[in-house]
Amino acid sequence: MASFSSRDGQEDQVLVEEKSFVRALILNRPKQLNALSYDMIARLLELFLVYEKDSNVKLLILKGKGRAFCAGGDVATVVRDINNGNWKSGEIFFRKEFTLNYLMATYSRPQVSILNGIVMGGGAGCSIHGSFRVATENSVFAMPETALGLFPDIGASYFLSRLPGHFGEYLGLTGARLDGAEMLACGLATHFVPSAKLPSLEAALYTVDSRDQAIISAIIREYSELPILKEQSAYHRLDVINRCFSRRTVEDILSALEREATNKVDDWILASIQSLKKASPTSLKISLRSIREGRLQGVGQCLVREYRMVCHVMRGQVSKDFVEGCRALLLDKDKNPKWEPPRLELVTDKMVESYFSKVDDEDWEDLKLPPRSNLPASAFAKL
Numbered sequence: 001m002a003s004f005s006s007r008d009g010q011e012d013q014v015l016v017e018e019k020s021f022v023r024a025l026i027l028n029r030p031k032q033l034n035a036l037s038y039d040m041i042a043r044l045l046e047l048f049l050v051y052e053k054d055s056n057v058k059l060l061i062l063k064g065k066g067r068a069f070c071a072g073g074d075v076a077t078v079v080r081d082i083n084n085g086n087w088k089s090g091e092i093f094f095r096k097e098f099t100l101n102y103l104m105a106t107y108s109r110p111q112v113s114i115l116n117g118i119v120m121g122g123g124a125g126c127s128i129h130g131s132f133r134v135a136t137e138n139s140v141f142a143m144p145e146t147a148l149g150l151f152p153d154i155g156a157s158y159f160l161s162r163l164p165g166h167f168g169e170y171l172g173l174t175g176a177r178l179d180g181a182e183m184l185a186c187g188l189a190t191h192f193v194p195s196a197k198l199p200s201l202e203a204a205l206y207t208v209d210s211r212d213q214a215i216i217s218a219i220i221r222e223y224s225e226l227p228i229l230k231e232q233s234a235y236h237r238l239d240v241i242n243r244c245f246s247r248r249t250v251e252d253i254l255s256a257l258e259r260e261a262t263n264k265v266d267d268w269i270l271a272s273i274q275s276l277k278k279a280s281p282t283s284l285k286i287s288l289r290s291i292r293e294g295r296l297q298g299v300g301q302c303l304v305r306e307y308r309m310v311c312h313v314m315r316g317q318v319s320k321d322f323v324e325g326c327r328a329l330l331l332d333k334d335k336n337p338k339w340e341p342p343r344l345e346l347v348t349d350k351m352v353e354s355y356f357s358k359v360d361d362e363d364w365e366d367l368k369l370p371p372r373s374n375l376p377a378s379a380f381a382k383l
Contacts, residue, residue: 014043015065019206021058023051027126030066035074036122038093044126045100052108058211060107061202062126063114067138070123073097075148078314079326087314088363094153094310097122098303098367101155105129105299106372106379110216112205115139115183116195125154128188129299131213131378132220135180135189136198137227144175146279148329149321149337151287153310157294158302158382163187165238166245172291173250173284174275176234181227185235190217197223213378237268250276250284251344280321280337281344286355293356299382300369305356307367312355319351 015026025047027034051057064070078090104111104126111130119127120142127133135141143152143160152160152172160168163186170176183189193201201223208216229235244256254276261269276284286309294302313322321339328337341347358366372379 013037013040014047016047021056021209022061022206023047023057023059024061024063024202024206027062027064027070030064030068032074033068033071033118034064034066034123035071036097036126037074037077038096041073041093041097041100045096045103048100048103048107058109059205059208059216060109060111060130061114061205062111062130064117064123066117068118068123069113069115069139070120070126071118072121072123072144073125073154075121075150075326076330079323079331082314082316082323087311087316090314091311091364094307095367097125097154098307099369101125101129102300102303102369105155105158105382106375107131108374108376108379109211110213112216112220114198114202115141115180115189116198120144121152122154124156124159124188128159129155132191132216133183133189134191134193134198134201134220135183136193136195137180138195139178139180139183139189141178141183141188142175143172146173146283146287147175147275147325149280149283149319149323149325149339150313151283151290151306151309153306155299155303155306157290157306158297158299159188161291161295165242167235167238167241169245169253169288169291170234170241170272172287173245173253173279174272175279176272176275178234179230181229182233182235184227185229185233191220191224192227193220193223194225213376232268234268237266240269250281250288253288254344280319280325280339281341281347282319282321282339282351283325284344285347285352289352289356303369304367308358309355311359311364315359315361318354319347 013028015028017024081089112132113127113130114134116136116138118140145152160172184192204219247253247256257273325337
């Protein structure tokens with residue numbers, strides 16, 4: 001087993017296991033729920049690029065150590081830098097992360113991500129773009145960004161917009177959590193394997209000598225089960241979600257949910273209303289537009305647009321909600337963010353529009369994604 005040391009001398013943050021034609025990459029910051037540091041992102045990018053050139057590597061497995069796959073990007077560090085007047089270091093962080101997301105989405109080798117635990121934000125970016133996503137009874141998925149004053153980034157406007165109906169808008173705006181069965185039902189996961197069977201699955205995957213997705217899928221299928229959706233699952237309410245989250249504006253979505261709530265008593269509707277009312281109004285509006293634009297764009301276009309958006313969020317010229325949300329939820333943990341603007345109706349179309357434009361800074365440039373060649377059909381379809 002080979003491994004690597006991160007630059008700051010901490011324990012190896014990405015472990016590598018090599019077995020014949022297979023490489024398993026293990027995210028190794030269990031105390032931080034494997035939150036992605038800059039070093040981890042840089043190392044993953046480096047390894048993915050090296051393996052793509054190596055004809056002896058035919059399959060990549062990605063998993064997390066401990067009770068999380070990956071709880072997201074390490075945004076607390078980004079916010080500390082912004083507070084010290086250095087939003088540009090966040091720019092470097094996101095540029096590297098989005099490039100990794102693009103590489104995974106267009107990769108020439110199958111990637112099996114084993115999501116046996118928490119998978120949120122940046123953790124979804126490292127897995128959902130890959131060919132196979134294995135959920136278990138321990139999986140917890142969420143895109144909680146609107147509660148932090150951010151928006152679902154990492155290419156989420158690509159994959160959320162392609163979920164059934166308007167389920168992606170629901171997940172992206174409310175930050176609702178899904179279990180493994182729900183991930184499978186909506187398509188975020190490709191397979192569901194009980195965690196007790198993971199060692200056997202991994203042992204079988206280590207014998208793979210092929211890049212053929214059908215062969216790998218057949219192996220995973222041998223260990224897969226069809227889990228039962230719990231009775232109170234949001235996925236059973238897809239008709240209500242489609243009715244409400246298809247509305248043109250966030251205000252219309254909220255009104256539609258409130259109308260549903262007067263018609264029938266349902267804790268799920270009340271929880272959704274509550275989540276929207278607690279989230280950053282600016283984040284909700286830019287997130288809705290982002291997911292809607294993502295429906296008509298390839299994954300690269302989505303990442304280029306999201307990079308513009310995240311740079312505007314970090315600069316904080318329209319709203320400083322990202323810094324405030326991280327303060328309230330991650331740093332001081334008083335869970336009482338003071339959003340500015342504080343209400344949806346105060347976030348104008350012009351303010352929203354500005355997040356989608358180029359950043360007015362002479363050093364700034366749009367995200368330049370690496371050219372990709374000899375792509376498999378599955379990757380080509382995403383462009």
